[in-house]
Amino acid sequence: MSGDRFDYIVTGAGSAGCVVAARLSENGKYRVLLLEAGGKDSNAWIHIPLGFARTYVNPKVNWKFETQPQPQLNNRQLYLPRGKTLGGSSSINGMVYIRGNHGDYDEWRQRGCEGWDWDSVLPFFRKAENQARGEDAFHGVGGPLHVSDQPSKFELAEAALEACEQAGIPRNPDFNGAQQEGCGYYQTTTNRRRRWSTAKAYLEPARGRPNLEVRTGAHATKVLIENGRATGVEYQADQGRRTALARREVVVSGGAYGSPQLLLLSGIGPGQHLQDLGIPVVKDMPSVGSNLHDHFNTNLAWRCAKAITLNDLENSWPRKISAAIRYALFRSGPMASNGIHAGLFTRSDPRLERPDLQVNIFEWSTMERSAIRVKPHPFPGFTLMPVHLRPEGRGTVRLKTADPLAPPAVLFDYLRTDYDVRALLAGIRLCRTIAAQPALKPYVMEEILPGSATRSDDDMVEYVRQTGVSNQHPTSSCAMGHGPNTVVDPRLHVHDIGGLRVADASIMPVVVGGNTNAPAIMIGEKCAAMMLEDVA
Template sequence: MPQETYDFIVAGAGSAGAVIASRLSESGRHTVLLLEAGPPDRNPWIHIPLGFTKTFTNPTVNWKFESAPQPQLGNRRLYLPRGKTLGGTSSINGMVYIRGNHADYDEWRQRGCVGWDWDSVLPYFRKAQNQARGASEYHGTGGPLNVSDQPYRFELSEAVLAACEQAGIPRNPDFNGAQQEGCGYYQTTTANRRRWSTAKAYLDPARSRPNLTIRTAAHATKITLAGARATGIEYVSPAGPQSATARLEVVVCGGTYGSPQLLMLSGLGPAQHLQDTGIPVLHDLPAVGANLHDHFNTYMSWRCTRPITLNDLENSWPRKIAAAIRYGLFRSGPMASNGIHAGLFTRSDPRLERPDLQINLLEWSTLERTKDRVIPHRFPGFTLSPVHLKPDGRGTVRLASPDPLAPPVILFDFLRTEYDMRAVTTGIRLARRIAEQPALRDYVAAEIAPGPLVTSDAEIESFVRQTGISNHHPSSTCAMGTGTNSVVDPRLRVHGIAGLRVADASIMPSVVAGNTNAPSIMIGEKAAAMLLQDTQAGTASPGTAPPGTAPLGTAPPGTAPTGAPPLAA
């Protein structure tokens, strides 16, 4: 097996991994290998803002995961798109730039994650950012990540926002400023009406550095260890099995599904599950793959009285051709925006301290939405999607088999509590109240889903269980903390293993109240800074162990010791 040596190996070139590889290689002092399982980000739909509707089901750049059957949702399998290309999910997402609520990060600090309170993470949000509105207390300029306002004011968006105000929800000009609550336009990770993924922001300027090696079609399959220290990565590529050695550290950035999967394939995880799967147990870490936390989403749609929605674009070849020409020549028209222009944050109960609901305006409505296709209605339509930001339930990510190329088993725990269902139904009733306001009277022809006949609590709850989905903001499967219910410490070092860190949305102790791409980029910035600080200080990743975890090479009775052959599943 050919082998190369680098100072750092970063496994995963997504929202955080691309940031880390770029920052670690910036000074020229360290050699960095960046591995990405997917292809380069050359698909033209990646770079067109409205193109994310095309990459949503494209297996070339999308892992297209599915969940296990969800008991609370009629045993349905949920479609879970994730980016499989340079830039990861930042190359296929809806580009909405939301940081979450300030209190989310203060809560992390209260859980023992020193250095992750709002005041501590804000400098990294600002460092990453090149804010179109200019620098301020909350925003930075000169960073790699371009953040822009919507290119236009849209007729339907203006009507919805006016209806929100009539329903008692005040305007908020900046969801990422002093407060989150209110309604307004979303900013996006775009520049010059093109997507600005982390591949574009961080890797494009770094590609020519001789100390940075970027390998695509390189699927990490195992972290190699020597005793209690990570030494490198094994991966597969078109050339066959490969391996690389890290002089300093291995950084796992595979995302909320991929990072725990790689740790478990390497023998780091819950001992009983590894034993059952046939993986030798090298270090019993019960929290690997646990604590899966995500937002829960529902879609409500209305027939629009005017042909001003994206349904009208998709259903008309002349309109599509005209839009393509307009975008190609002038970078304008519907293809220059993401179609998710506006939304609101509010509380499902006024007694709550901060918002737990987000309602997005989607300027389209769909007849069918699956992992293989998205079909819009044949008439003008729009969608309001109430999203529950703070579900009580926690799911798991587990191995399906010892095969490193097999997708993981993903099980959510949505609608775990009465509060979960109450918050979602409150969001549905609020969306209806907005649609009934005078500002939308001339735009709404009829409610399509769930439909005007669905009115009682029982009927709404049935609709939620039959149609609700993940909002594609998974987190927390390699949670940060100091106790046994965590995987990494506040410097993102894997408990008990030196030379190994995890840095992506999986390290969040709990999901933030909003879209997770901007926080993932912040995590990448902060992780890179800590890596460089610890390397300079000579204290890189000592591998601290939380109370109660088994030392390396030991396992509970009945599990395989270090070096033992895999047990039969």
Template sequence: MAEDADTYDYIVTGAGSAGCAVAGRLSESGRFRVLLLEAGPRDTNPWIHIPLGYTKNYTNPKVNWMFESEPEPNLNNRTLYQPRGKVLGGTSSINGTVYMRGTASDYDDWRQRGCEGWDWDNVLPFFKKAQNQERGANELHGSGGPLHVTDIPHEWPLAKACLEAAMQTGIPYNPDFNGPRQEGTGFYQFTVNNRRRWSSARAYLGPAKSRANLIVSTESHAQRIVFEGTRAVGVEYLTPRGRRIARAAKEIVVSGGAFGSPQLLQLSGIGPADLLRDLGIEVVRDIAGVGENLQDHFNSYLSYRINQPITLNDIGNSTTRQILAGIRYVFTRTGPLTGTGIYAGAFVRSDQRLENPDLQINMSMWSTESRTRTGIVPHPFPAFTLSPVHLRPEGRGFVRIKTPNASDQPAIRFDQLRTEYDKSAILYGLHLCRQIAAQPALKPYVVEEILPGPVVQSDADWLEDTRQRGVANFHPVGTCRMGHGMDAVVDPRLRVHGIAGLRVADASIMPSIIAGNTNAPSIMIGEKCAAMILQDVVIGRAEAAAPADGRATA
């Protein structure tokens, strides 16, 4: 450790959904000096703050890591493009802004796996603490928190027709997917405020701008954690001005996400010993589970050509309409740029014997010829998409470094579509989407199915099409699994097993993936991590103040 290293109480690596929450809360009292490191730039790109602007940053290397998976054996050895935020706010600055928590049973299952304090009753207060719900507070929602949650910002007749068509198939209406029950069909809510994206950076770093004790260092890519024995004491990071080292007097919190957190731990000597030794990395702690247990939702999609120019395709294919939409947004904060095009959806069970939904049907007001790292290309005609997302896949993948260089992408493997259940669930969703599209509510609009098209009919046809077009749903979790046992990476207080002064707080700690979008749960994890750290400070002070014989003072 360099003698001139900057010293802070806490260092947080990664200013994403969870990292911003951790840093914001730790710095709130003004008592602690906090350093937040972010590899990407500040969130000054205007397309970040316009909700529909995420299409512009989907393949923008300035704010996006643009990861690519290894060839997936069950998907005809295709690689899967993985956009991840590399900017203040992380992926919450480039995602679709949908606010979703999953089901209560998701978190109760974590508790049953040995993660004490992570059952629904214990995580709900942190969801509520984070939230400023447009509809007001109740037993399930909070108001006054930093994260604005709002209703659909723009009326889309086609979205309403999709919702009505889902109801015509027998799916009940649900006014709140984060309410008493998840099952049903309805409109989503979004992390948007005043028709602008409300990322984790806006929520937690905006109010902290005047805090001298919070130092936000962008373009500062964490390279490795520095140890003294088995205690984490600092972070080496790379800036445009060269390498630097910061020292943490209390703790370091790793918040790099499901890809970045296991990568940083492995680069620092925490992970599978054989992998690290093969790359010439000194082993600090042999934890086989670092980088394992990768999970993500899996989806395919059906697209339908319609007979009216009322979709986002019509804006994407017309310079005039783009200009008019831009003018409308700038001067009135209305119109199609106020949303992300995914307004309605449904949660259903692929098997009625299941207790909770295992499929999410996204109803999108656009369709594409391709969505790859080269960009999003809309069809040259009006169309919409129905996408079944398998929420509880059984496949388990991994994240493993391939070199000792932090700038090199790690190997990412999902193992999607691995089991018979994985296949049967997505097949059920595909058939259901076709049923929805055939309902009376959509007959005034639908001209034809363009993807995959009527040629696909049998289950064998559907499976082959899914192997060719199915994708991971950009909700990676699980690679620094919380729990007990040989393969667990962190304990229920998010402390890395066998290492002092080091925690992980982001989606990577999830022992199993939740049934829904993962941004809101990641923010909750950041909130809960900060609360546990501050609680430990209070406990530590109380223990330090107690007399040597252990008796309480008056």
């Protein structure tokens, strides 16, 4: 079985896993195996910026998890899309490129994560990046990850941004520059109007390397651990159960749900939970799968007076055909952008040090957005989505059964505290203030979600409990740091287990105040750099 002996094995070819595998194999010295449960990223919708409304529900590229009943949300079970293909969630996400607030990383350092303060992580953001605007103190060029401006200005986004200014929120031309607060256009992880996932950015250029092997349809079921050290990975492939051995290290990069699940299946986790399921306990570590949290959002939508929204595209075959032709021939038109053109960051309370609210401006509105379908309203509409970036509630990832192929049990604790509720209410009020500004007057016909009858705080809280959803930014289920509430140390080693690291969004000690793809890529970059440093 010499063919199945590698220096490094990485499980999960997502935002972070592709980076780790590509960087470890770069110098040609080490044999690297990358295992991905999903298939190749050949679905055409992955690569078209507007296609993420399709991959959002497609089981061929999406795990399509759901939560356990959420106590604070009237026991609803929320839909959790996650990428299950090369590139992972970077192949199905909204492509918004945001790093979070500088202070978020300084907070990580204050929580005991040496080497993760803003000044220490900035070089890894820059190393990853190929910024279309060119290089400056915050941005890099020549990296694998293309970061682009929106293909053009958009009438509705322009009006919404003007309305934000009228509501007192200043323009910010670069959310990833000197400061995060303000309103403006989002940049995206796209290249020449195609999605730029980590599979495209990192894996494709590395695929010719003889020392990198990428296996798709390879679902890791267990990390093999002998005498307190990871020695390989057991995985399920089409041909049945397989084993691959790692001479040096195993890196778990399955994302905030997949990574704790694999550790639990390998006997690393809360001892009693593992015993209840008949899994031999390798290391009793209650922190595994604990500390899960996520950004949480609700949606406010307005009927639009002009037929310029994506609803009007989706509801008309002639428009769809014309958009497809424009995209196919010229890479232009509505399919060339992600439809989330702009947004803002602000504070729910001026006494806060950093923004805790993001508002996404969507040029569509939906009557249904579920695991089954995304269905726009049958008339023009747009959405303002307030997102709470600093939730206090903490949840868990646990196993439902010992079957490694079963989905994990995911429980969030959204709206746990008064602050969690207050912040979102402030976001709702802000969205209404923006929609009431003169710049949006020619566009706003009526509020359709929640509707003008929902006015009191109590009614709005009930609306949020009935309709609030995951912002699809789960993190921190294998938190980094020191002490009993953490899983990995600041060099991303799993505590007390040799040769085993975790590298993905699950290691964030606390979620950053912004979208999570760029930070997951930075984590992959930093992990690979630390691993290569350790063998130098």
